[in-house]
Every structure is written in C-alpha cells, then in structure tokens.
C-alpha cells in the first residue's frame with residue numbers, strides 16, 4: 001500500500017496507510033514491549049487519564065542516523081516531518097531532533113485544548129497504532145486550523161473563533177502532522193470503545209540557544225538517562 005495524503009489544512013496534514021505491513025507490525029511490537037506509566041498533565045480530561053511510555057526516545061533530524069534497534073517507523077516519521085518544511089521549517093536548522101513516545105488513551109480519557117507552542121517546538125506528529133477504530137468510538141483529534149492567539153486561553157479562542165475545528169478520526173496507520181501553536185484537543189474515548197486509543201507521538205524541536213539552555217538540556221538528558229536506567 002502506498003501512502004496517501006488525504007487531508008491538508010494550512011497548519012496540518014493527514015497521511016494514510018503511512019507504514020507498510022512489516023514496519024507497522026514492528027512498531028506495534030516495540031509499543032507492546034514498552035513500560036507505561038500514568039501520564040500526569042493538567043491537560044488530561046479523563047477520569048481514567050492516559051498512560052505514556054517511559055523514557056521518551058530522542059533522535060536527530062536525519063532519518064538515517066537512528067540508533068541500532070530503532071523501529072523503521074522512527075526514521076520514516078522523521079522523513080515525513082522533513083518533507084514538510086511549510087509546516088515544520090527546515091530540518092537541521094529550524095528543528096534538529098524529534099521525540100518518540102507511545103500513548104494509551106483508555107475509555108473516558110482525553111486531552112484538553114492546547115497549542116504546544118514554545119519550548120523550541122516546531123510541530124508534532126501523531127501515528128495511530130491500534131488495530132481498529134470505529135467512527136463511533138470518539139477519541140478524534142480536533143484541530144482548529146489557525147494560529148494560537150497570544151492572549152487568553154486556547155479554549156476561549158476555539159469558543160470565539162469564526163471557524164470550526166476539524167475532527168480527525170484516529171484511523172489505524174494514519175499519520176497527522178501539526179504545526180506548533182495550532183489549537184487542538186483529543187475528544188474523550190467513548191464508553192463503547194472496545195480498544196484503547198494507541199499512538200506514537202512526538203515533537204520536532206530545536207535545541208534552545210545559549211549556553212544556559214544548553215546546560216539545562218544536558219542536565220535533562222542526564223536525568224532522563226539515569227531515570228531510564230533505573231526503570
């Protein structure tokens with residue numbers, strides 16, 4: 001199956017049938033072997049909350065410079081991000097690393113309106129990995145295709161906007177690319193959903209400038225490595 005670009009906005013793009021069968025199976029195996037813990041975020045809106053895989057993997061911009069043992073999906077996602085300079089800017093210059101985290105959203109969980117602006121983030125991607133998703137199971141990724149306002153809350157912006165959010169159904173093997181600073185949320189997963197909403201997500205980011213920021217970054221990496229080793 002070949003990748004199909006099925007929907008494109010000003011600030012987002014949707015690619016379907018993103019991975020071939022072998023790559024999809026491989027990244028699902030990586031997800032199944034990952035340790036998950038409850039995600040704590042003020043954005044989570046569910047009673048049950050979401051789970052995220054421990055120890056986010058971070059890789060550089062070049063798709064062919066992954067670590068040995070990385071699923072092929074990681075390189076393919078980086079290529080897809082690099083192929084969208086209008087959404088993410090220039091690879092290696094505007095962003096130089098991409099994170100990879102698996103997420104599970106069980107029945108009742110969701111994510112509140114937010115924009116993901118700041119922190120050197122240029123954009124994000126979401127790849128849906130569950131085996132099946134019915135249109136009535138909820139969990140849609142809602143996107144308001146406009147720039148996040150610098151005043152007020154994102155929730156207020158969406159409420160007052162003259163346009164309406166687009167509902168992106170979490171179809172398996174669908175990749176969504178989203179420019180940072182675009183209001184979005186995850187609708188709660190419906191009580192009738194038979195499966196957990198599973199995704200691989202991450203940000204394309206630029207390392208912050210300045211020695212202080214560099215030192216902070218190195219410190220975070222060190223803490224991350226120590227935490228990873230103890231988990």
Ligand SMILES: O=C(O)CCC(=O)C(=O)O
Nearest residue numbers: 116126141184186199201
């Ligand atoms: O899983 C999704 O559809 C989007 C996730 C998201 O917006 C985030 O983690 O910031």
Ligand SMILES: [Fe+2]
Nearest residue numbers: 114116124184
């Ligand atoms: Fe987000």
